[in-house]
Each structure stands twice: as C-alpha cells, then as structure tokens.
Amino acid sequence: MADEALSAGAVARRLGVAVTTLRTWHQRYGLGPSEHVPGHHRRYTPADLARLEIMRRLTTEGIAPAEAARWARQAPAVLPPERVGLKAGAASVRDGGGTAIPVGRAGPVARGLARAAMRLDSVTIGRTIAEALAANGVVATWEGLLRPVLAGIGERHVATAGLIEVEHLVSRCVSEAFASVARAHPTVGPPRILLSCADEEQHSLPLEALAAALAEAGVSYRMLGARVPVAALVEAVNRTGPAAVVLWSHTRATADPHQLAALLAVPRRPLLALAAGPGWRADSLPAGVVRPVDLAEALSLAVAVRDSLDQSTAG
Amino acid sequence: MADEALSAGAVARRLGVAVTTLRTWHQRYGLGPSEHVPGHHRRYTPADLARLEIMRRLTTEGIAPAEAARWARQAPAVLPPERVGLKAGAASVRDGGGTAIPVGRAGPVARGLARAAMRLDSVTIGRTIAEALAANGVVATWEGLLRPVLAGIGERHVATAGLIEVEHLVSRCVSEAFASVARAHPTVGPPRILLSCADEEQHSLPLEALAAALAEAGVSYRMLGARVPVAALVEAVNRTGPAAVVLWSHTRATADPHQLAALLAVPRRPLLALAAGPGWRADSLPAGVVRPVDLAEALSLAVAVRDSLDQSTAG
DNA sequence: TTTTCGACGCAGCAATCGACGCAACTCGTA
DNA sequence: TACGAGTTGCGTCGATTGCTGCGTCGAAAA
Numbered sequence: 001m002a003d004e005a006l007s008a009g010a011v012a013r014r015l016g017v018a019v020t021t022l023r024t025w026h027q028r029y030g031l032g033p034s035e036h037v038p039g040h041h042r043r044y045t046p047a048d049l050a051r052l053e054i055m056r057r058l059t060t061e062g063i064a065p066a067e068a069a070r071w072a073r074q075a076p077a078v079l080p081p082e083r084v085g086l087k088a089g090a091a092s093v094r095d096g097g098g099t100a101i102p103v104g105r106a107g108p109v110a111r112g113l114a115r116a117a118m119r120l121d122s123v124t125i126g127r128t129i130a131e132a133l134a135a136n137g138v139v140a141t142w143e144g145l146l147r148p149v150l151a152g153i154g155e156r157h158v159a160t161a162g163l164i165e166v167e168h169l170v171s172r173c174v175s176e177a178f179a180s181v182a183r184a185h186p187t188v189g190p191p192r193i194l195l196s197c198a199d200e201e202q203h204s205l206p207l208e209a210l211a212a213a214l215a216e217a218g219v220s221y222r223m224l225g226a227r228v229p230v231a232a233l234v235e236a237v238n239r240t241g242p243a244a245v246v247l248w249s250h251t252r253a254t255a256d257p258h259q260l261a262a263l264l265a266v267p268r269r270p271l272l273a274l275a276a277g278p279g280w281r282a283d284s285l286p287a288g289v290v291r292p293v294d295l296a297e298a299l300s301l302a303v304a305v306r307d308s309l310d311q312s313t314a315g
Numbered sequence: 316m317a318d319e320a321l322s323a324g325a326v327a328r329r330l331g332v333a334v335t336t337l338r339t340w341h342q343r344y345g346l347g348p349s350e351h352v353p354g355h356h357r358r359y360t361p362a363d364l365a366r367l368e369i370m371r372r373l374t375t376e377g378i379a380p381a382e383a384a385r386w387a388r389q390a391p392a393v394l395p396p397e398r399v400g401l402k403a404g405a406a407s408v409r410d411g412g413g414t415a416i417p418v419g420r421a422g423p424v425a426r427g428l429a430r431a432a433m434r435l436d437s438v439t440i441g442r443t444i445a446e447a448l449a450a451n452g453v454v455a456t457w458e459g460l461l462r463p464v465l466a467g468i469g470e471r472h473v474a475t476a477g478l479i480e481v482e483h484l485v486s487r488c489v490s491e492a493f494a495s496v497a498r499a500h501p502t503v504g505p506p507r508i509l510l511s512c513a514d515e516e517q518h519s520l521p522l523e524a525l526a527a528a529l530a531e532a533g534v535s536y537r538m539l540g541a542r543v544p545v546a547a548l549v550e551a552v553n554r555t556g557p558a559a560v561v562l563w564s565h566t567r568a569t570a571d572p573h574q575l576a577a578l579l580a581v582p583r584r585p586l587l588a589l590a591a592g593p594g595w596r597a598d599s600l601p602a603g604v605v606r607p608v609d610l611a612e613a614l615s616l617a618v619a620v621r622d623s624l625d626q627s628t629a630g
Numbered sequence: 631t632t633t634t635c636g637a638c639g640c641a642g643c644a645a646t647c648g649a650c651g652c653a654a655c656t657c658g659t660a
Numbered sequence: 661t662a663c664g665a666g667t668t669g670c671g672t673c674g675a676t677t678g679c680t681g682c683g684t685c686g687a688a689a690a
Contacts, residue, residue, distance in 0.1 A: 008646065008647090009583070016555060017670090021668090023647075023670095025669095028668085038647090040647085041678070042647090064668095065669090098653080100668075102655060102656095103655090120555060122538060164544055165511075168540040176497075176498070179491035179495075183441070224484060225480075228483065232479045232480040236480050322634080323634065324634075332681080334682090335682050338635075340681095343680085355634095355690095356633080356634055356690070380681090
C-alpha cells in the first residue's frame with residue numbers, strides 16, 4: 001500500500017531528469033510504465049522505476065542513451081549487483097545533446113560524470129572521480145577527466161548564466177576527492193613547498209590538484225588555499241621558510257606581478273617561485289619566476305626541488 | 316483527558332473546514348477517529364485532532380493534500396519547536412596574549428588545535444579534528460571544538476587584520492574532515508534533504524557540519540554549497556523536489572527573506588523549510604519557515620523528514 | 631428533532647498528455 | 661577547419677486528466 005504507482009513527476013524528481021525527458025524516453029525507447037493507456041496519466045510501478053534506474057545508471061557511466069535503453073528494456077527483474085568492471089566501454093555510437101555539458105573527445109567516463117553533475121548526484125560524482133583517481137592517478141585524471149568536465153561546465157555557465165549550482169557541486173566533489181588522495185598518501189618530512197592562490201583568486205581547484213599530485217608522489221607541502229592577501233602570503237613565507245612557492249592565478253585580474261615581487265623580496269627568499277595558472281602573462285613576470293604550462297610540469301618542478309633538498313642534506 | 320470526544324461538527328468548526336471535508340479526509344487519506352464503527356458517529360480524540368491540525372497547517376502552507384496527509388498520518392510526535400529565544404553570544408574572552416587564538420573555555424584540545432593552526436601545520440590540524448570526530452561525533456566536535464576555534468580565529472582576524480591564511484587553512488582542514496565523515500558513512504535511498512547556502516553567502520562550514528552529522532545518522536542529503544543564487548536554488552528544488560530544504564545564512568547581509576519566499580513559492584514546495592544560521596531575523600521570516608537555533612536542533616528536524624515518501628498521486 | 635452518515639456529483643485547479651520544435655553535442659566528410 | 665547529419669534532453673502549447681474541497685440527499689444515529 002505504500003509505494004505502488006508513482007506519477008511521472010515523482011519519478012522524474014527521483015531520477016533527476018525533466019518530466020518531458022521521461023515522456024521522450026517512453027516514446028523513443030519504449031521505457032515507460034508497463035501498463036499505460038494513451039491519453040491517460042502514466043503510473044510507474046516499482047518494476048518500471050527499476051528499469052529507469054538502470055537506464056540512468058548506464059547513461060551516467062557514459063553509455064550512449066539508445067544503447068543504454070536497449071539494455072534497460074530487456075533487464076531481468078533481478079539486477080546484477082553493480083561492479084561489472086567498466087573501463088572505457090567501446091560505446092562510440094553517435095551521441096549528443098540536449099542540455100548536456102560539452103566534454104569533447106574526453107571519453108565516456110567524462111560524459112557520465114557530466115550527466116551525473118547535471119543531476120546534482122553528488123554520490124555518483126564522487127564515486128566516479130574516486131575510481132578514476134585510483135585507476136589513473138591524479139595527473140591523468142585531472143587532465144583527461146576533471147579539467148574537460150569543469151571547462152565544459154564553465155563554458156555552459158558563461159553562455160547560459162545558469163548551472164552555477166552544478167559548478168559548485170562538482171567543485172566540492174573534486175575538492176573532496178583530492179583531499180581524500182592527500183589523506184591516503186601520508187608524506188614524510190617537513191613541508192618545503194608552499195601552495196597558495198593569488199590575492200582575490202577564488203579558484204583553488206587546480207592548486208588542489210597539484211597538492212594531490214604531490215601527495216601521491218610522497219612530497220609534503222603546505223596549502224594555504226584561496227584568496228590569500230599578499231601580506232598573509234609574505235607572512236606565511238617568513239614564518240615557514242619554504243624552498244618553493246607556487247602561486248596560482250586563474251584570471252588576469254588576480255595576476256598582479258607585484259605579488260611575485262613581494263615574494264622574492266622576503267629575507268629568506270624561496271629557491272623557486274612558480275607562477276602557475278592562465279592568469280599570468282609571461283612577459284610581465286619578475287626575473288627568477290618560473291611559469292609551468294601544465295600540471296605535469298608543475299609537479300615535476302616541485303618534485304625536483306624536493307630531490308635537490310634531499311641531496312643537499314644528505315651530502 | 317479521558318472522554319474529550321469531539322463530534323465531527325465540532326472538529327470541523329475548530330479547524331475551519333466543512334464537515335464533508337472531514338469525512339472525505341477520513342475515507343480518502345485514513346485521517347479519521349482512531350476508533351470508528353462504520354455507520355456510527357465519529358468521535359475524535361485529542362490525538363486525532365492533533366493529527367488533523369497537522370494536516371490543516373500543512374495544506375494551508377501550500378503542501379499537496381495527499382502528501383500532507385501522509386505526513387500527518389505517520390507523524391508520531393514531531394512538534395515544531397516554537398520560537399526558542401535566541402541567546403546572545405557570550406563573547407567574554409580573556410585568554411592568552413601574544414599571537415594566540417582565543418578559544419575561551421573550550422578545553423585543551425581546542426588550545427592545541429589553535430596552536431597547530433598558528434603554525435599552519437595542516438597535518439596536525441587534520442589529525443586533531445579527525446580524532447575528535449571519531450571520539451565525540453560530529454555535533455559535539457562542532458559545538459565544543461571547531462566552532463570555538465573558528466570563532467577565535469575570526470575574532471583575531473577582524474581585530475588584527477591578519478590571520479587570513481590561518482583561517483583559510485583551518486577551514487579547509489575542517490571541510491576535509493567533514494567530507495571524510497560523509498564518505499565513511501554511506502547512506503541509502505534518494506536524498507530528500509537539500510542543503511544550500513544563501514545567495515552570496517560564502518561560509519559553508521556550518522552547513523558542511525550539518526551534512527556530516529546527517530551522514531553520521533545515515534540520512535542522505537544533497538549539498539549545493541556556498542553562494543547559491545536564488546534562481547539556482549529554485550531550479551534545484553524544482554528538479555529534485557526535496558522534502559526539506561536548509562538555507563544557511565551567516566550574516567545579515569546575505570539573509571534575504573525573499574529567498575525563503577521564493578523557496579515556498581515553488582510549485583511543489585518542500586514540506587519543511589529551515590532558515591539556519593545567525594543571519595536570519597526571526598521576525599522577518601515568511602510563515603512556514605522553521606528556524607533552528609543550533610546544529611543539534613537542525614539535525615533532529617532534518618532526521619524527522621527522513622522517512623517521508625513523496626509521490627503526490629495515487630488515489 | 632437535530633446532527634451525522636455514506637454516497638454521489640460538481641467545479642476549480644494543478645499536473646500531465648501528446649506534439650512540435652529548438653539548441654547543442656559528436657562525428658564523418660570535404 | 662568548417663559544415664551537415666544524426667542524436668538527445670527538454671521547453672512550450674493547447675487540451676485533457678484527475679485530485680480536492682465541498683454541497684446535496686435519503687437514511688440512520690443520538
């Protein structure tokens with residue numbers, strides 16, 4: 001007597017899709033209520049709902065909707081307990097559209113992640129990212145999965161002035177996943193690398209990616225986070241005396257070269273100053289500042305600092 | 316309270332509905348006298364009356380009758396805590412001079428945490444928090460450790476215009492710790508609770524505390540994060556149709572009651588709207604909004620909604 | 631006699647229906 | 661590199677369905 005027969009709206013809400021999409025799935029793929037009189041309202045039984053949830057799960061794994069629907073339609077009443085071991089399914093069927101997030105040729109996993117993001121499904125988002133991180137490491141996951149999806153969301157965001165909640169949600173999930181990596185890889189030795197965002201800079205995700213990559217490589221670091229005023233940065237450098245400082249700037253507005261100059265004017269100036277992020281202009285950087293082009297380069301530079309320090313202390 | 320049996324007419328007059336409606340509610344939703352012989356007159360006990368009053372309150376607040384009835388039927392004793400006076404924050408601090416962080420009488424662990432924060436020692440910060448969470452749970456750790464320390468840092472921050480980097484670092488560590496709690500407690504079922512910050516509101520830590528507490532209690536939720544524009548919030552509510560929405564506002568500047576009004580104006584409005592945080596003014600809240608005074612109360616209110624099913628149809 | 635019961639019906643309104651179309655992503659091709 | 665073809669999610673529109681509160685009526689209870 002409890003939950004027999006859900007209305008279309010209730011099912012749509014539960015799945016996180018629009019009501020119209022449910023109707024489309026019914027008429028295009030035959031995924032509807034098992035008993036439905038045309039013209040009358042749809043009433044979804046638990047079995048129908050289970051079929052739709054298979055559809056949703058497969059699409060969030062990056063399977064093309066048409067194929068996912070074929071799977072879901074002939075689904076046995078007993079659903080196989082998850083874990084079928086995905087891994088870049090060969091799902092290169094025509095795929096597109098609607099209110100989707102563009103991920104280019106970033107692969108089916110990225111497509112699935114984008115879909116989960118659109119549904120605000122933080123559980124799936126988190127799981128997808130964690131699996132990718134475990135399988136491919138921080139750098140590859142960042143370049144091949146997270147950056148494309150985040151860029152796609154940002155693109156849509158500026159174009160439609162919407163999707164802000166999606167952007168925040170994914171950012172949080174990514175941030176949590178990176179933190180999880182850092183926690184899973186305890187580092188040894190004192191942190192000699194300081195990571196900080198530029199003044200007023202709100203985007204710290206790429207810096208967190210670097211932090212996670214460092215943790216993965218066993219390098220300890222110190223992360224200050226977003227929106228660090230120059231005075232606070234100088235103060236932190238003075239207090240902790242790092243060998244290398246990475247200063248992230250996402251947009252030109254936050255990329256004030258004076259910050260770098262102030263960094264180099266500190267009494268015990270760091271060995272290496274990295275100006276990371278697309279905000280910095282190569283021609284306006286003070287002498288002695290290095291500008292890595294991507295995450296991998298920043299990582300190798302930072303690792304090099306660690307190694308040189310080890311060498312100097314050892315010999 | 317033995318034989319306070321009210322007749323149908325009396326109850327109808329008291330509730331302000333027609334007698335016929337009472338009969339309809341009985342046969343359609345099962346909201347009638349607990350003991351009733353068909354054909355005989357209905358005799359409503361005080362308990363029956365209380366159930367009907369819940370029904371009436373929810374329907375007049377705009378909740379779909381079928382859903383309101385379900386809520387009223389299986390609501391054992393969820394009495395909304397009426398207006399507990401807001402106590403002024405006892406801000407009498409007098410502890411440690413120099414560059415220490417005032418933590419009041421929060422105990423030695425808090426002092427240790429504050430010291431680690433001053434050293435920017437994220438490893439120790441994270442470990443301290445994790446241990447406290449494991450030992451005392453989310454609510455106690457938040458109220459007894461994290462909130463005092465964060466408040467102390469904020470106090471010093473506004474007083475000395477420094478310590479911003481400390482504040483960010485600790486925030487990040489707390490955030491990570493909460494995320495870790497959430498990941499360690501997998502929840503089941505679709506999320507029926509939506510957590511969101513008010514528009515322009517940047518502080519999301521207390522909301523993350525609530526999220527972690529919910530996860531600890533096995534309740535699934537959806538967290539939108541900081542700085543959620545009204546349009547995005549409404550959009551998310553429309554899409555996912557949560558049973559309860561928690562809107563956090565830290566300062567008065569971000570506590571625009573219009574946001575709550577917009578929340579309640581959504582087609583299928585949530586059963587419960589919580590205005591959380593010190594920003595909200597009790598006298599300016601729209602009717603039907605509950606204002607929890609602390610984390611524990613917000614938690615218990617949210618947990619109460621856990622079992623509520625939606626489905627707004629059937630007959 | 632007065633009030634309530636159960637059954638039936640009706641009008642208002644929100645949700646949904648089916649049809650159509652739009653926008654946008656991917657991919658193959660030039 | 662640009663462009664058309666194939667897909668796909670979803671907004672819109674006028675019509676319909678179905679839920680909801682309540683009035684009415686003959687019979688039964690108080």
